[in-house]
Amino acid sequence: MTSDRDTILSRVRGALAPLPQRAAMPDWTADLVIMRQARGTVDAWTLFAERMRGVNGTPLTSVADLVALLEKNSWRHGYCDPVLWPKFAAAFPASIKVETEFDRARVDDYQFGITRAAGAIAETGTIILSEATTSRRLAALTPWVHIAVLTREQIFVDVPQAVAALPQDANVIWCTGPSKTADVEGILIEGVHGPGIQVALLM
């Protein structure tokens, strides 16, 4: 019996055989797809912060600002990557409860999740997460607020740079703003299955 693999490949070969010549792969330079807004970027963080606000994201530059944001909104229970927690613990008041173990049986208990970013893209205001740097996939997704912690040298200016630097990693994910939908009458609603608030915290 012929396998589906053989069937498909032989059909493909049969369909292409009569072509007098095949379309060639064109040459192109990455420069073509860099946004006007990102050309001549001086400070990647400034552009990143501006573009991130443009997609309703929240760029922050200090742990104190993060704590203020959490307190203002009464987000008092969350998860933090155990690698990061020692750097944050001192700045967090006792009124905010933080766990460094994530229990999937209680996903709705966590109002915020703090994990490490693998990078960022300035021109699009995008945070990059990866398998290697994300302590728990669920913790970066299910809480209402996700805080991705990043450093200045992790920021790529544009999409082609970020593509060129894609790591060998099972699951790289680019997050551009909070989870959203416009399925109901085209009206924008944030926080569908993922976070309604996406924070980038520069350390």
Added chain:
Amino acid sequence: MATQQIDQFAKHLAADTQAAVYDGSKKGHEKRTQVLFDHFPDANHLRHLAGEIKQHVVENLDTYLPQVEAKLIANGVKVHWAATAEAANEAVLSIMRARGATKMVKAKTMVSEETELGHFLEKNGIECVETDLGEFIVQIDHDHPSHIVKPIIHKNRREIAKSFEREGLGAYNDDPETITRRARQHLRGKYLAADVGLTGANFISAESGRLVLVTNEGNSRFCLAATKCHIAMVGIEKLLPHDRDLGLFLNLLARSATGQQLTVYTEFITGPKAPTQPDGPEEMHVILVDNGRTNVLESDCREILRCIRCGACLNVCPVYRQASGHAYRSVYPGPVGAVLSPLLAGDKFPELADLPKASSLCGACNEVCPVNIPIPDLLLRLREKGKREGAKAAAAGTPPMGAWALLASQPTAWKAALFGGKVINYLPTKLLPIPALRAWEEKRTLPEWRGGDFRKWLKDRRVGAVALNRPLKDPS
């Protein structure tokens, strides 16, 4: 001679549905244009380039398919091939049975719409939950998506609120935010209880085997964070040669689809989860699906295989805006569907042979296409195919042209007819028993017949030009 089915559908479409589709698609188009041209100095060049790359892929699938297969296997992915829709569904079922799995959460994938995977799994005792908000609503309503990117463009909030009430998702409330929150809460339970997450793929890099998925809601991410097995159903045309090509295609896809620079979530998946990662699939399968694509590859319409399913051609199409997606009676609506659906239908081509005629050939679909598919040319080729094969649906709404063809191919008869035609100015054309003419005249006024006047004008002009000593090239 009947009018075309799509006209009949448009005629009977409820006014508020028509308005919703018109507004939604028009807004989508306007945002796309504004964003694309604001962001890039030469957006049109990008479309042409992407078209050339995808055409290269399509014409070299014999090289790229075995290449991507090898990469996927090296990445720890199990690769399956499915020549037909049935084979694709069976592959999913056997993966699930082998794991003793009974529950699936599913992200949006057009190829699974083609194979009607959801119905197939339900029949085999497997719970299969759509997680994209629009697709979830389509599922609970036993409806069909009417747009590639905005599946419920044809529904309003009141209908949705009623469906949620009926499904026990809370008392009637038509606030879109409430609807979304209720879906969030309901679907969370489904993700966490599911055994398998199924997605499609927007692209696969042949160079690395990276599978790229784009979503806004985060539902595919949730499928891949909560379940232990990931199945991706992918059409064989979804390949790109290199990772770097993603930089071009990702920049075009979201802008063309929704006017976003990137969708909220862009995932690059190379295999099962890392051993150190507590969440996510331990097992990953890719099913490479043909289901009629090799027939398209063999046809003179293979350019349609460049399509990246952005829906820009739907949004801009004057026919789609009037008729809505269901009028196309197939998985792919709009201009892309008018080409792709009849071709994918295989033996059932005659049933959809009218679709290529649902176009004024205005060319807007080609102008907005991120991979520059010459849709109007392909529609003409399919009209010819329909005519050649004597498909009845292809003839609907078209008057018999035999007499005209005879007349137009005899210069003397043609000239005589032009002058003789003036008699039409004295006829009550609205009363003539010619359905096509009557349908036409319902909305328009026939201009006065001025047969032969242009030839006379040209002849006089030429004499005048010679008199002024300005040589004019003889048109003959």
